[in-house]
Amino acid sequence: MRPKLVFVHGIGGPRQVDQERHRWTAALADGMRKAGHSDIAEDLANSDSPEIEFAYYGDLFTTPHAQGGDASLSATNELQLVSELFTQILAELETGDERLRLIVERATEELHPHGTPQGAGDVLRRLINAATTLLSVGPFALAGQWLSARLLVRDLAQVARYLARAEPDEDGSTLDRRVRDRVDAALGDDPAIVVAHSLGSVVSYEVLHCRRREIPLLVTLGSPLLMRSVVWPRVRPQPPRTPEQVRRWANFWDRDDIIVARPRLEADMLANSLGVLPASGRVDSDGAWVHTATKYLAHADVGGPVAETIRRLRRSDE
Template structure:
């Protein structure tokens, strides 16, 4: 079972690689030790902490399983199907191997869901992760947005991870939704930089109106800088540019993660991500 310590072990090196790459790029471009606003010293592993709340999404009978057994029959009408449709539409736009969905049958689960999962499983984006992970990720987003008790538990886990020394918060995928809501609810936190990666926050009719923020789209808490980083081929980040919804203060950056468009490790090791983290780390 993955936990905060194993996430730190596996992903902290990627994050540190990203900050090192950002510093190297800055030195080459600016011909100086560090540009204004960027930390003079790179963060170390001791400066990084990970928050893990994945076990909250599993029932007692599933908690020991590496990946819960899920198939297209577990996709329900409503938000499940609507999210799957959004991913299918996006995948068809960015990947010519994906057959576009037939508008006539959208929302007719479970046969439509089976067709959607089959189409997505052939895409460059989802083929490497497999059907169970695809459906599991979708069910987590849906559960978080529709289950108030689960949402509270996840938010408590994030609150417990924030300390008086926390200056930068990074949220990936559903985690970007979680940390956005947490920062909106806690403007007193010392966090002044938010970095979101592969975020579904821009889904106007599915995620955005369900945000626990008043109103949705409000600037997150006391942060002074927000950078949103996406890969064009990242199907989860259906609407990659968040500025129309969250305002021009947000800095929008596009990167290329290759075939692993949504992979957290690829996002963390990118120089653009490292630069955003370093800017907050040095603030």
């Protein structure tokens, strides 16, 4: 069969789909070359094979579809989810550096000052204050991804908004459903290799549970699935288990990736009926901010399994 490769992105602002597809493809091809699969890498870079889809859903977080208002974060319960997410990220930050330790302590105090928050506006102010402090030093400051605290809160809020199962459009389809529909459409009707990053790993996990066609390989990068306070208890279905059609699941994490609270998914995930569990592997990237998808993709450990699966699928069609 002609292999199909589907990329699923994570949190962030608007993206140019063609540019992102090119960047992800180039990084993955680099990882394949490092793993000794130069022939597959060249085919990938030249768009010869496999067919490549970039499942884009970022515009759904900015388009005013929600009934009764725009698609901005405003509900108190969603803001509380963001606060819980922020709290867990702060708790997981490596604070060996004294200055960073003080910054984390200050941000935590700003996030949870004395007194009960008075509505959504108060929760949002606390989040922005804590984000402003966090952006002053450490990995967030060096990421170069957020020009302001409000943008950082906006992007982290995408996780909460997805899991809130709210913001219905005029047809009653909630935000999370519309996101899943985008990814499902990119997958199409044929077996596909899925490479999912960050929030995209959560979305893909849920989409693949509804698929009937085989998924030869699922690759998750920097996945927040095991964030205990926010993500793990809210993903569907429960209890979390490997989607039935997944034949292999390779999960990768970087020890400096602050979005990955607990990296080894196989420790808590149940197997599907074929006994498939995630196999987690650590990669080490350069720089202070390592959550970027292309940094993960450029590793041999990531490129290798994808190239091997493409090669196997080609041979099965000969």
